[in-house]
Structure formats: structure tokens, C-alpha cells
Amino acid sequence: MKLAMIGFGQAGGKIVDRFLDYDDRTNSGIVRAAIAVNSAKADLMGLERIPQDNRVLIGQARVKGHGVGADNELGAEIAEEDIDEVQNAIDAIPTHEVDAFLVVAGMGGGTGSGGAPVLAKHLQRIYTIPVYGLGVLPGTDEGGIYTLNAARSFQTFVREVDNLLVFDNDSWRQTGESVEGGYEQINEEIVRRFGLLFGAGEVSGDQEVAESVVDSSEIINTLSGGGVSTVGFASEEVDLNTGGGLLSRFTGDGSGDDDLDAANTTNRITSLVRKAALGRLTLPCEIEGTERALLVLGGPSEYLNRKGIERGRKWLEEETGSMEVRGGDYPREKPEVAAAILLSGVTNVPRIKRLQQVAIEAQDNMDDIQAESEENLEELVEDDEDELEPLF
Numbered sequence: 001m002k003l004a005m006i007g008f009g010q011a012g013g014k015i016v017d018r019f020l021d022y023d024d025r026t027n028s029g030i031v032r033a034a035i036a037v038n039s040a041k042a043d044l045m046g047l048e049r050i051p052q053d054n055r056v057l058i059g060q061a062r063v064k065g066h067g068v069g070a071d072n073e074l075g076a077e078i079a080e081e082d083i084d085e086v087q088n089a090i091d092a093i094p095t096h097e098v099d100a101f102l103v104v105a106g107m108g109g110g111t112g113s114g115g116a117p118v119l120a121k122h123l124q125r126i127y128t129i130p131v132y133g134l135g136v137l138p139g140t141d142e143g144g145i146y147t148l149n150a151a152r153s154f155q156t157f158v159r160e161v162d163n164l165l166v167f168d169n170d171s172w173r174q175t176g177e178s179v180e181g182g183y184e185q186i187n188e189e190i191v192r193r194f195g196l197l198f199g200a201g202e203v204s205g206d207q208e209v210a211e212s213v214v215d216s217s218e219i220i221n222t223l224s225g226g227g228v229s230t231v232g233f234a235s236e237e238v239d240l241n242t243g244g245g246l247l248s249r250f251t252g253d254g255s256g257d258d259d260l261d262a263a264n265t266t267n268r269i270t271s272l273v274r275k276a277a278l279g280r281l282t283l284p285c286e287i288e289g290t291e292r293a294l295l296v297l298g299g300p301s302e303y304l305n306r307k308g309i310e311r312g313r314k315w316l317e318e319e320t321g322s323m324e325v326r327g328g329d330y331p332r333e334k335p336e337v338a339a340a341i342l343l344s345g346v347t348n349v350p351r352i353k354r355l356q357q358v359a360i361e362a363q364d365n366m367d368d369i370q371a372e373s374e375e376n377l378e379e380l381v382e383d384d385e386d387e388l389e390p391l392f
């Protein structure tokens, strides 16, 4: 499907930048337009792919291009004040050619955390196409303020979008590596997963027609109904250019091998589907109770078959308990078979409950510290017997 992507804040801008790169590399055609919005000029300048004219600096009157620190209330305020500048950039893109908006932001910071929900609300008022969010949760080692920001942004963002796709930095940190050091790799993981998913609805004329193509409306239907989504992914390298016969081409004999190939293909698909659903999700959660799901199988068409996808789909129905599991293929000439599973409307998410708990503790601590420091300052400045008087 064709998306208008708007990256809000530093993480949002960088991720949209990577999506443009992915689009170029894979010819998937999902990014119809890309915009970056930030209150920090340096972050906008650091982007590589997003066209200069589509980089919008907001809040100049308030923060003079220096960003909002990690103050997401200020981030929300300046987004509201300067929403017209963002709208001007959106006016310049052909929104009639777009299937949906995707607003991307890190939820732990300031500009994106506060601004992304404001923008989503604005877009919902003006446009009839769906507005999706891609929200990134901070690592647990980033500290209380980031957790508090993320918990508050999450609540608000979910309410303002048609669906919030969540990616949790914490569960993607490499052992021994700080989240910061690994952003490049993490961003690549993000675009691979969401790229395969959204690319499925965008099979162009020169690509082979899939046996059972996923189209944009199936992605939209899976995401409709709102709530929170997570994505599972698994892939396996395969050889390209094996032609239709696969093994039989190498062994040179007849139809018996073709049967074997079909069975292999089906088995590969079903095991990839299991790996994708039971492995690391973009937001870790219990998949049982998922409301709707979509299975996309990408790869060279000779490695895809209807039976495998149908089996994978049935298995997902059983695991999730959902009656609405869609599935289809996405042929592409890349030497890998990959399964992406969109689980939409997940509700059993212990990670979010923990995030909220830590956020509440951080909030209480911050209130205590502030009250204490006011008291301490008063004690320092005022003389004990109150004998001195200030000048005015």
C-alpha cells in the first residue's frame, strides 16, 4: 500500500529516512511521500533521504531550533501552535494517491512523543484515509523520564490513531550493546518488518501476480477496529533462479521430485509462520486473544504456495483464537522467503503494564524531589529568625 510517512522528532525522522532507503533498495513503492517534523534543526539536517523541502522545523519562536529536551508537554504545545506549517508540507504531497498516513515517533523523547499524537488528531479531522501510528518504546535503561514520557504518549497516541503499531527498543537491544549504539541495526529491523507488511499490498505490474495476493484493503481491514498492533517476522535464505521445478531441475528426473518440492515448500512456510509468531515480536505480548491477524509470505514465487499459506493461516487462527485471520503472498525476486505476521488488537501486553508502573513511580519520585527541593531552597535563602527582609 502507498503511505504518506511523517517522522516526528529525531527517531521518527531517522526511521522514515530508512524507509526511503528500503524503498529504493527493494523497489517496494510504499513511501509515496516522506516528511520530517522536528523542533531541533540539527536533527533535521542530519537526515539523508528526506527531501529538504519536506523537513519542517517547528517551535522556532519558543525553542529557537534547539529542541524541547525531553519535555513532551512542550512538544505537544509547539506541535499545536505550528500545525499549519506541517499542513503546508502535507498540502504539497498528492494525498489522493495515498492509502494511509503513517506517523512515526519515538515515544520516550519530547518532540515526537508530544507532537505525534497532536498531528494524528489533526490528520483524522481533515482526511478520510486511515491514520496509523508507529510508536517506538524506549529502552528500560533510558531512565524514568523517558519511561514516563512514553507511558503518557502511548495513552494519547493510541486514542488518536486508527491503529498504533508498536516497536519496543528494549527487546531489540543486543546484549552488551547500548540501545544507542544499536539504533542503525534496530532501524533496519523496523523497516524490514513493516516494509514486507506494507509492501504486500503494492505488487506492481512487472512483478509476478501472486497466487493469493494481499491487497491494501486487507491490511486496512486488519488494522481497522483500532487498538495496538505488533509484528512478528522470520526469514530463510533460498537460492534464486531455480525455475519452477526446484530440486527436480538439479536431479533432472520427473514428477516425484515435484511432489517433494511442494511438500518442502509447504513445510518451510508453516515453520516460518510458527517462528514468526512465537519468536521476537516488535512488541512482546501474548498472542492469544489477538483480535485480527494478517499473514504475509514474501519470496520468489516458486517458493510460495497456497497450501502453505493456508496451513499457516489455520495455525494462526488456533493460536490466537481469532476468527479474522487473513493471509496471502507477496512475490519478490529476493533470495529469501520471509513471513511477516501482523497481530492487531492485542491486549495481553505485560510490557505495557510494567512501563506504566515504572512511569507512575517516576512521576511520584519527581513530585517528591520537587517538593523537597523547594523546601530546601527556602531553608537556604531565608534566615532562621526571619530577621532579614528582601528588597522588594
Ligand code: GDP
Pocket: 008, 009, 010, 011, 012, 014, 015, 068, 069, 070, 105, 106, 107, 108, 109, 110, 111, 112, 113, 136, 137, 138, 139, 142, 146, 169, 183, 184, 186, 187
Ligand atoms: P525527540 O527528537 O524529542 O522526539 O526524541 P528522540 O526521537 O531523540 O528520542 C525519543 C526516543 O526514541 C528515545 O528515548 C529512544 O528510545 C528512541 N530513539 C531515538 N533515536 C532512535 C532511532 O534511531 N531508532 C530507534 N528505534 N529509536 C530511537
